[in-house]
Amino acid sequence: xxxxxxxxxxxxxxxxxxxxxxxxxxxxxxxxxxxxxxxxxxxxxxxxxxxxxxxxxxxxxxxxxxxxxxxxxxxxxxxxxxxxxxxxxxxxxxxxxxxxxxxxxxxx
Amino acid sequence: xxxxxxxxxxxxxxxxxxxxxxxxxxxxxxxxxxxxxxxxxxxxxxxxxxxxxxxxxxxxxxxxxxxxxxxxxxxxxxxxxxxxxxxxxxxxxxxxxxxxxxxxxxxxxxxx
Numbered sequence: 001x002x003x004x005x006x007x008x009x010x011x012x013x014x015x016x017x018x019x020x021x022x023x024x025x026x027x028x029x030x031x032x033x034x035x036x037x038x039x040x041x042x043x044x045x046x047x048x049x050x051x052x053x054x055x056x057x058x059x060x061x062x063x064x065x066x067x068x069x070x071x072x073x074x075x076x077x078x079x080x081x082x083x084x085x086x087x088x089x090x091x092x093x094x095x096x097x098x099x100x101x102x103x104x105x106x107x108x
Numbered sequence: 109x110x111x112x113x114x115x116x117x118x119x120x121x122x123x124x125x126x127x128x129x130x131x132x133x134x135x136x137x138x139x140x141x142x143x144x145x146x147x148x149x150x151x152x153x154x155x156x157x158x159x160x161x162x163x164x165x166x167x168x169x170x171x172x173x174x175x176x177x178x179x180x181x182x183x184x185x186x187x188x189x190x191x192x193x194x195x196x197x198x199x200x201x202x203x204x205x206x207x208x209x210x211x212x213x214x215x216x217x218x219x220x
Contacts (some may be wrong), residue, residue, distance in 0.1 A: 033208065033209075035110060041214065042211035042213055043198075044211070045210075047206065072129060087151065087152070091205060094165075095117050095142070095157055096142075100150065
């Protein structure tokens with residue numbers, strides 16, 4: 001089976017750095033995705049990790065450790081528009097298993 | 109380029125009424141198609157997925173059904189809505205297994 005866990009909520013200050021963690025237990029591994037979802041909108045793709053290490057993409061970076069079943073999303077230079085839910089997801093056969101999402105609130 | 113269309117954006121329906129939500133994908137062939145539901149403040153729950161025309165797999169038993177009458181069309185239906193069917197419904201497609209998912213705009217369904 002598949003199980004993904006994330007913190008429910010996080011709060012950070014504009015301009016700061018925040019790390020959102022995701023732990024997963026999967027039978028078989030085909031990478032890990034991160035999506036951003038603003039309230040009332042559809043999720044949009046942020047990053048994909050299949051090998052261990054850090055993938056950097058502008059202000060956003062994603063890290064994966066397959067041996068530890070652990071990933072994190074790092075957001076730098078936080079902006080108010082980064083207030084959203086962040087979902088990690090693991091492919092499972094033809095499907096995805098999504099974590100519950102972490103709701104990030106960026107405060108001025 | 110590929111696009112996904114989902115409609116309607118919002119819907120208010122009485123208990124016991126039927127439901128039909130439609131999703132179409134343009135610019136690709138033989139996509140994997142998905143219907144998810146998201147309750148307020150919660151994660152995505154997979155309802156149905158399809159890897160080809162007429163092939164539907166159900167993840168959660170409920171009073172909903174799905175159909176794929178054409179390669180790039182995915183329909184979510186119900187004969188009689190329940191209050192518990194309220195939620196945010198999302199259609200998504202991927203080019204294949206373990207690849208990035210692209211989501212439609214979502215349908216906010218309120219059953220009253």
